[in-house]
Amino acid sequence: MRIVLVAACALVDVDGRVLIAKRPEGKPMAGLWEFPGGKVEPDERPEDALIRELKEELAIDVTASCLAPLTFASHAYEDFHLLMPLYVCRRWSGEVAACEGQALSWVRPVRLRDFPMPPADLPLIPHLIDML
């Protein structure tokens, strides 16, 4: 089984809400809500991939020292195995913007289950609830 490494981030605002983004039409799992992030390129550090994706998707600047590892997802999809470290970030510069036209929502961790998310993400929710 091919292992796909995806770096993802729970951006946390001053009220303890977490940012989730809706996957756009045309992508696999369109319409599900996910943590911002994306695939780690060959020879790229996960933190650098996340910094790149957060800039591309949300127009914010993050430094590696502000990315705290929280937990990870390890999930067998039909055609690949997802390995997804989840970082927490409370400090960034710039205003969060939906650069790719994606819907964004700031959500209290206890409410994350109200949003349909990819199956890999569901075991991550209790970790966010515990932390926040």
Ligand SMILES: Nc1nc2c([nH]c(=O)n2[C@H]2C[C@H](O)[C@@H](COP(=O)(O)OP(=O)(O)OP(=O)(O)O)O2)c(=O)[nH]1
């Ligand atoms: N970013 C992100 N991806 C997730 C989450 N949960 C989950 O199963 N995934 C899966 C969906 C995709 O199969 C993969 C991420 O790929 P992607 O399509 O967002 O990444 P990308 O922008 O680098 O991909 P691409 O369109 O360039 O091929 O991880 C999540 O919470 N956040």
